[in-house]
Amino acid sequence: MASRTSKTVTLTKLIPSGLPSKEHFTIVEEDASNLVASDDGDLILQVICMSADPYLRSGCKTGEVPRPMSGFVVGKVIESKNCAWPVDSLMGAALPFTSIQKLNDIVLKKTITWNLTDYVTEENATLGLGVLGMPGATAYGGLIDVLRPDKKKNETLFVSSAAGAVGSMVGQLAKNVFNCTVIGSCGGETKTTLITEKFGFDHSIDYKTVSTSADLAAKIKECSDGIDMYFENVGGMHFEAAMSTLRPHGRIAVCGCISRYNDASGTAPLNTIDISQMIYTFQRVEGFVCMPYLSGAKMNFLKDMSEWHKEMKVGCEQCFYDGIEEWPTAFQALFTGANVGKVCVRLL
Amino acid sequence: MASRTSKTVTLTKLIPSGLPSKEHFTIVEEDASNLVASDDGDLILQVICMSADPYLRSGCKTGEVPRPMSGFVVGKVIESKNCAWPVDSLMGAALPFTSIQKLNDIVLKKTITWNLTDYVTEENATLGLGVLGMPGATAYGGLIDVLRPDKKKNETLFVSSAAGAVGSMVGQLAKNVFNCTVIGSCGGETKTTLITEKFGFDHSIDYKTVSTSADLAAKIKECSDGIDMYFENVGGMHFEAAMSTLRPHGRIAVCGCISRYNDASGTAPLNTIDISQMIYTFQRVEGFVCMPYLSGAKMNFLKDMSEWHKEMKVGCEQCFYDGIEEWPTAFQALFTGANVGKVCVRLL
Numbered sequence: 001m002a003s004r005t006s007k008t009v010t011l012t013k014l015i016p017s018g019l020p021s022k023e024h025f026t027i028v029e030e031d032a033s034n035l036v037a038s039d040d041g042d043l044i045l046q047v048i049c050m051s052a053d054p055y056l057r058s059g060c061k062t063g064e065v066p067r068p069m070s071g072f073v074v075g076k077v078i079e080s081k082n083c084a085w086p087v088d089s090l091m092g093a094a095l096p097f098t099s100i101q102k103l104n105d106i107v108l109k110k111t112i113t114w115n116l117t118d119y120v121t122e123e124n125a126t127l128g129l130g131v132l133g134m135p136g137a138t139a140y141g142g143l144i145d146v147l148r149p150d151k152k153k154n155e156t157l158f159v160s161s162a163a164g165a166v167g168s169m170v171g172q173l174a175k176n177v178f179n180c181t182v183i184g185s186c187g188g189e190t191k192t193t194l195i196t197e198k199f200g201f202d203h204s205i206d207y208k209t210v211s212t213s214a215d216l217a218a219k220i221k222e223c224s225d226g227i228d229m230y231f232e233n234v235g236g237m238h239f240e241a242a243m244s245t246l247r248p249h250g251r252i253a254v255c256g257c258i259s260r261y262n263d264a265s266g267t268a269p270l271n272t273i274d275i276s277q278m279i280y281t282f283q284r285v286e287g288f289v290c291m292p293y294l295s296g297a298k299m300n301f302l303k304d305m306s307e308w309h310k311e312m313k314v315g316c317e318q319c320f321y322d323g324i325e326e327w328p329t330a331f332q333a334l335f336t337g338a339n340v341g342k343v344c345v346r347l348l
Numbered sequence: 349m350a351s352r353t354s355k356t357v358t359l360t361k362l363i364p365s366g367l368p369s370k371e372h373f374t375i376v377e378e379d380a381s382n383l384v385a386s387d388d389g390d391l392i393l394q395v396i397c398m399s400a401d402p403y404l405r406s407g408c409k410t411g412e413v414p415r416p417m418s419g420f421v422v423g424k425v426i427e428s429k430n431c432a433w434p435v436d437s438l439m440g441a442a443l444p445f446t447s448i449q450k451l452n453d454i455v456l457k458k459t460i461t462w463n464l465t466d467y468v469t470e471e472n473a474t475l476g477l478g479v480l481g482m483p484g485a486t487a488y489g490g491l492i493d494v495l496r497p498d499k500k501k502n503e504t505l506f507v508s509s510a511a512g513a514v515g516s517m518v519g520q521l522a523k524n525v526f527n528c529t530v531i532g533s534c535g536g537e538t539k540t541t542l543i544t545e546k547f548g549f550d551h552s553i554d555y556k557t558v559s560t561s562a563d564l565a566a567k568i569k570e571c572s573d574g575i576d577m578y579f580e581n582v583g584g585m586h587f588e589a590a591m592s593t594l595r596p597h598g599r600i601a602v603c604g605c606i607s608r609y610n611d612a613s614g615t616a617p618l619n620t621i622d623i624s625q626m627i628y629t630f631q632r633v634e635g636f637v638c639m640p641y642l643s644g645a646k647m648n649f650l651k652d653m654s655e656w657h658k659e660m661k662v663g664c665e666q667c668f669y670d671g672i673e674e675w676p677t678a679f680q681a682l683f684t685g686a687n688v689g690k691v692c693v694r695l696l
Contacts, residue, residue, distance in 0.1 A: 232623065235623055235624060239623055254623045254624075254626050254627055255627055256627070270620040270621060270622050271620065271621050271622070271623055272618040272619065272620055272621070273618060273619050273620070273621045274618050274619070275580065275583055275587055275602045275619055275633070275635070276583060276602075277635075278602050278633070278634070278635025279602055279603055279604070279635040279636070279637060280635070280637055281635060282634075282635055282636055282637070283634070283635050284632065284633070284634040284635070285623070285626070285632070285633045285634075286626070286630075286631070286632040286633075286634075287623070287625075287626030287627040287628070287629060287630055287631050287632070288627070288630055289627060289628055289630070
């Protein structure tokens with residue numbers, strides 16, 4: 001066995017509040033020569049790319065350090081005693097951010113994996129972090145299973161973080177597959193232009209130009225007299241603006257609340273809600289995460305989404321950082337608004 | 349045609365705030381001799397009983413007076429040129445509180461009706477205001493279609509206004525049809541005793557002994573380490589206590605918010621909600637009203653419920669007031685906690 005080295009993105013300093021930065025992380029190198037697929041079920045995964053996602057922020061507030069960061073990766077199986085994952089399989093998974101790692105039956109049972117072999121190549125493996133990964137499954141499950149647009153009704157969808165990976169795909173699916181009118185909220189002119197010109201949204205709102213939920217609601221009303229669906233990525237004033245413009249039978253799918261992730265004290269104001277408004281209108285607010293869609297436990301995410309992707313009905317902007325050493329920089333960029341689309345760190 | 353007189357419960361004075369009372373209403377008598385089923389589709393309905401319900405309160409705040417009150421009634425068809433409703437049919441409907449009235453096609457299209465002929469007699473027609481009326485349909489739809497208890501899992505249900513018509517039926521159905529553990533909240537010892545001893549609830553909480561949502565949550569925790577479902581009839585601290593004890597995959601069905609109905613200024617504090625709590629837990633909050641279940645547009649309310657009623661799995665306490673003149677007194681009793689169960693005003 002040739003000598004080889006693994007590298008791991010390691011949190012070395014807790015981040016109770018504020019922006020994550022390079023000083024909180026170290027890339028730890030270790031000899032990986034002794035990693036061998038020895039027992040039945042074992043496999044060695046060489047990670048091709050790693051994701052950087054906002055939800056990781058809250059985990060950095062507490063716990064022991066140093067510890068390895070974990071998240072979504074796409075990797076190639078380079079050794080295998082696992083019949084489900086032969087050599088050269090391409091695997092999406094939630095795993096430690098370690099460049100070469102051994103997985104056994106126990107690890108594979110505990111983590112979420114999805115088999116990308118039929119859908120991507122080594123060259124476009126980052127699709128497995130985007131359209132065919134967590135953001136894709138989030139957009140897919142949230143829109144189709146939670147919000148359930150009615151194709152026949154030309155419903156109106158509002159989505160926050162609309163230039164982000166999830167938001168932009170929600171808008172594209174709603175528009176191109178479900179015949180919706182789509183309003184997106186994002187910050188700054190670059191992004192508002194992107195979502196209308198590139199992603200085909202009908203309307204864009206620059207949330208940085210408003211400061212209250214009432215103002216944001218007024219902006220929504222300029223686009224449409226109400227919304228049928230809101231895909232919630234941020235919380236805060238967006239939620240209240242959406243509730244106040246929600247039509248009868250309106251639905252809100254909650255899959256993110258980024259406005260709270262950087263909150264050190266846990267004292268960021270909660271949303272208020274007038275539940276009496278929801279009664280005669282049959283309105284619904286529902287939380288969800290991508291897991292059942294990504295794992296295939298519910299619906300047919302990989303098949304449907306790769307088809308729509310081929311038909312150019314949905315795509316995902318990607319923003320690449322090369323080298324595992326760049327992961328902390330990539331992660332920080334999520335919170336400064338520096339990135340557009342899915343942040344992928346490529347290792348190969 | 350024999351001479352006859354109709355009587356109508358009439359709101360003569362708006363009730364912007366506080367308790368409704370006799371001074372706000374008049375019973376207006378009119379000659380009804382000229383009411384004849386003359387055209388195709390016409391029918392004359394003789395009202396047997398009228399309901400008094402909390403939701404009527406908010407309508408009394410504004411609008412023109414004098415005007416007739418409207419709500420749920422059960423009546424007998426005494427003349428008919430309508431093939432769907434032959435003479436002697438027993439009809440449940442939302443109509444003006446008028447003892448004898450003519451209905452034509454237009455009225456019948458606009459209002460909700462349900463055909464009780466196969467399920468009740470003139471003697472037990474008040475069932476059509478309870479188990480087989482709005483409260484029954486509310487309990488049925490909210491529990492079965494919105495909350496969706498899983499029979500196999502022995503789930504825990506919490507319900508507020510548990511001694512009321514809707515709440516007590518929700519608890520009985522959950523317990524006797526869906527194998528749930530049931531916790532009810534109501535005010536005072538008479539009611540807490542009633543729900544456990546008569547309706548078979550597992551636990552009762554006297555909400556009058558607590559003053560904050562945290563205290564109420566602690567009481568819930570004494571009964572169970574968490575709840576899977578909450579049937580919301582009241583709003584306020586109950587909603588927040590339920591959210592804070594809601595388990596993963598927990599659901600809240602919102603069909604009432606009585607804590608806001610007597611609010612003159614519309615300034616009663618809204619609920620707060622931490623929507624980020626709902627994401628990883630797949631929690632859901634959904635509003636609904638009984639209409640689609642009562643009308644038969646969704647599911648099989650009359651058939652299912654009358655069967656469960658015959659099997660003694662669900663019943664509804666009734667509280668009778670005799671004579672249309674008693675309607676204002678019956679209505680007031682809803683807001684003073686004087687009544688137990690469904691308030692029915694009998695006319696015959």
